[in-house]
Amino acid sequence: MNSEKIIETTKLTKAFGSFKAVNEITFDVKKGEIFGFLGANGAGKSTAMKMLTGLLSPTSGEATVAGFDVFTQQEKIKKNIGYMSQKFSLYDDLSLLENIKFFGGIYGLSKEQLNERGTAMIERLGLADVSHKLLKEVPLGWKQKIAFSVATLHQPKIVFLDEPTGGVDPITRRQFWEMIYEAADNGTTVFVTTHYMDEAEYCNRISMMVDGRIAGYGSPKELKADFKTENMDEVFVKIARGENYKLQ
Amino acid sequence: MAVIEVKNLSKNYGEVEALKSISFEVNQNEIFGLIGPDGAGKSTLIRILNSLILADKGEVSVMGKDPNKQYQYIRNHIGYMPGRFSLYEDLSVKENLEFFATIFGTTIKKSYNLIKDIYQQIEPFNDRKAGALSGGMKQKLALCAALIHYPKVLFLDEPTTGVDPVSRKEFWQIIKGLHQHNITIIVSTPYMDEADLCDRVALMNEGEILRIDTPQNVANSFDKPLYALEAKEGNYKLIKALRAYSFLDSVFPFGEKLHYTDKRENDIKAELKKHLTEEGFSDISIEKIASNTEDVFIRLMNNQKQ
Structure with missing residues (x-):
């Protein structure tokens, strides 16, 4: 990880009428970092992610993603990022290899690049024997790995993962995180949302949104020290509901 | 007496075996957890118990x-x-x-005592359309609707999936609160840490029940000494180094640490530390720890595959 910033926002805001879904958030994400983007349901995470991925125009503030402006260069942002969500949108009726080639093609890879990278990817995942199986015939864990690989096939500087491990078994979940570690080790920046607090600890730094604002920001170790607690679960409770909150 | 009895229950969808001859019982007034990932068979099981779909084989009594x-x-x-x-x-x-009260031949007023703690949180929005409610409020409304006729048995299918950690805790407080009303509760969840909130749990994976017991007994049933590892160089490098170690039994990341088991039975702390130091790691911490539900689940899943 170095100090080059891949995402930088200053007072980034999105208002729907009088409601500020995202309210002056300021943060940065560095090259090669695994950055956890956490928050309660309805805190504004999805809205913020839509702005950062070029899908939604901000109301005010400033932000750049991979060097491009979120107000004026949204199409360039889309070409230079990867995106994967829990409900990944691969095609069930295409084979694994066809899915890879289809999405790689959309990202503008040449035929040679598609063959070369597609084959390399299938081999790296250990799926060479089953690359012609239809997506719907393979287990969820494989689909997820394919989805992640497809999202990074065009070698983006940053990949956005929106709850990538929801509902997945504990072994597959960890194998998935190893792919994330590997990508980060190779210099890809990973921006990830999750509701699993142990996964928050896998991140280099995290931010935590509450009511449209960033209410916690730092490494898991720093946050645990700040809130005088041993685990991220309690950090989350204290940030989301206040220091003195007690469950009845 | 058991409120629910299941014996050798099987259900297939075409070639997919959703439930593979499972058996268990749920006792009166218990909070019984079905813990497992997508594809474990949790929803299929709940729907069979509910009478919404038919089993292929086995005996079921509710x-x-x-x-x-x-x-x-x-x-x-x-x-x-x-x-x-x-x-x-x-x-x-x-x-x-x-609407739901009428269907069951009752009224909100008659059920008010049961639902009041939950209903009071959404009552200020009485006139709002359900579609315009936040996720948390929808959930509370759905729970009120499920309770409107004072059921004896309540089935909650993944009520906390996709819900943030604080709201999850709050929802479990509500579940615990229903206990005093003499309701037997069957709740499914993919979150292993929620096992601790149940009276008994069934760990489920790929149509099988891997274990049934109290959460404490499940967590304590790990069959090997378990160590938590940490080093300055970070988890990714540490995992790679351990995978190449000939005495490795298993290694998985757990939060900021790694959970590690060794092929040898004796206390291996000193030896492992020496090895890792030779491999170039520093600030190494190795600690013997108690296992949790997730450790056990991973272990049982691996056994299931072998």
Whole structure:
């Protein structure tokens, strides 16, 4: 990880009428970092992610993603990022290899690049024997790995993962995180949302949104020290509901 | 007496074996957790117990009745909150509740004592359409609707999936609160840490029950000494180094540390530390720890595959 910033926002805001879904958030994400983007349901995470991925125009503030402006260069942002969500949108009726080639093609890879990278990817995942199986015939864990690989096939500087491990078994979940570690080790920046607090600890730094604002920001170790607690679960409770909150 | 009895229950969807001859019982007034990932068979099991789908093989009894033949009795005496929000989005909060109360031949007023702690949190939005509620409020409304006829058995299918950690804790407080009303609760979840909130749990994976016990007994059933590892160089490098170590039994990341088991039975702390130091690691911490539900689940999953 170095100090080059891949995402930088200053007072980034999105208002729907009088409601500020995202309210002056300021943060940065560095090259090669695994950055956890956490928050309660309805805190504004999805809205913020839509702005950062070029899908939604901000109301005010400033932000750049991979060097491009979120107000004026949204199409360039889309070409230079990867995106994967829990409900990944691969095609069930295409084979694994066809899915890879289809999405790689959309990202503008040449035929040679598609063959070369597609084959390399299938081999790296250990799926060479089953690359012609239809997506719907393979287990969820494989689909997820394919989805992640497809999202990074065009070698983006940053990949956005929106709850990538929801509902997945504990072994597959960890194998998935190893792919994330590997990508980060190779210099890809990973921006990830999750509701699993142990996964928050896998991140280099995290931010935590509450009511449209960033209410916690730092490494898991720093946050645990700040809130005088041993685990991220309690950090989350204290940030989301206040220091003195007690469950009845 | 057992409220639910299941013996050798199987269910296939085409070639997929959703449930593979499972057996268990749920006791009166218990909070019974079905813990497992997607594809474990949790929803299929709940729907069979609910009388919504038919089993292929095996015996099922719910409150002493057969869901196959006496489904009318069962449907009148259970509450069911499916994983997906399924109330009427075009009706208001109050209209939805009145609708379900009417179907079951009761009124909100008659059930008020049971639902009041939950209902009071959404009552200020009585006239709002259900479709315009936040996720958390929809969930509370759905739970009120499932309770409107004072069910004896309540089925909650993944009520906390996709819910943030604080709201999850708050929802579990509500579940615990229902306990005092003499309701048997069957709740499914993919979150292993929620096992600790149940009276008993069944760990499920790929159509099988891997273990049934109290959460404490499940967590304590790990069959090997377990160590938590940490080093300055970080987890990714540490995992790679351990994978190449000839005495490795298993290694998995758990939060900021790694959980590690060794092929040797004796205390290996000193030896492992020496090895890792030779491999170039520094600030190494190795600590013997107690296992949790997730450790056990991973272990049982691996055994299941072998």
